Amino acid sequence: MRKNVIRWLLLVLLLALLPVAVHAQDDISDDEVNEVAKDLYCPVCESTPLDVCPTQACADWRELIRTKLAAGDTRQDVLDYFARQYGDGVLANPPRRGISLIVLWVLPVLIVLLGGLLFFRLLRGMRVAPTAAGGPLPNPLPKGEGAPTGPLPNLFAKGEGAPTAKTGDESLDDYIARVERDLKQ
Amino acid sequence: MSETIPTTQTAVDQPAKPRRPLRLTMVLVWxxxxxxxxxxGWGLLNTTAARPEVGQPAPDFDVAFFDGFGWDGRTTANLQDMRGQVVxxxxxxxxxxxxxxxxxxxxSAWQKYADQGVVVLGVAYADVEPNSLAYMDDFGVSFPHAPDLGTDISQTYEITGVPETFIIDKEGVIRHVQIGAVNEAMLDQIIPELLAQ
Structure with a gap:
């Protein structure tokens, strides 16, 4: 007897809650629909988010979102459904896989890394350059047989007939003397 | 003064400068x-991919028909399966x-030509399935219909909008492209010609 009463009470309670549950499912507001729709793009007009698109196709899609939310689907369920049905291209945030992964994620990171690397190399080059300019100039004359080994002669010093500085090499001194004469003329 | 002054000769005698080893960073940069x-380049090629035109082979595709709107007793098919028929x-x-x-x-064309070797295949583009089914019910259509899952087919055929119709011959070559609605006279002219080939 007591069990029967409990059963009846439970049944009455369930019946009382049923309209509330049905009403809750039907009562999906436009804001809730648009909250999902803003992460989808219109299939017909390019680059128009679904929540602001005025076409009939988008109105149909928004109604489908409402139906799915009312049926208990989560926001992610709805987005997954649209991606499956119409392709990843309708998602405002395409999943990180395939070509989307490369173009939207790997490529920007690579570009930043590459830019950073080139910038670093440029900076390092700028640091090295002043040191080299400030140091002693290298002897432009190659070392080897017949080349002067001492300090470079002053070719522009004043003098007559003979080189102003002796290199110790007679032929070279003679050559320098002729060059000096030519320069004076 | 026959003696020459060695100047440039010594440069040749200079020991060869050792080649710089290939640096890992430069390899990575390149x-x-x-x-x-x-x-x-790949992206450029993809965005400029030409849409299939008349005289070109029709790109193959798979379809999963709407329930009750299959073809030849099948629930799925691809274009290759329809080879030998005008599509x-x-x-x-x-x-x-x-x-x-x-x-x-x-x-009307489906009713007229189906038993002569013609397949009329409707592909619902960017449509909501319940609406597609309601539409087909409203018009009482009986020819095969399928949703364009993932918009793969419309992307392959680079359609510009709907309606758009491609008429494909028995060899799988596109023979007519209609942007906008087809009409009865057009179908009655093209289909018999292709059936006769």
Missing amino acids: LAVLGLLAIL VLNFWASWCVECRDETPVLE
């Missing part, structure tokens, strides 16, 4: 640059106003 160029591939949508004019024409 690899990255080549990779970027490859991706950009009227029609892209439509329930929200498309112009499609409402041509759906009865396509149904």
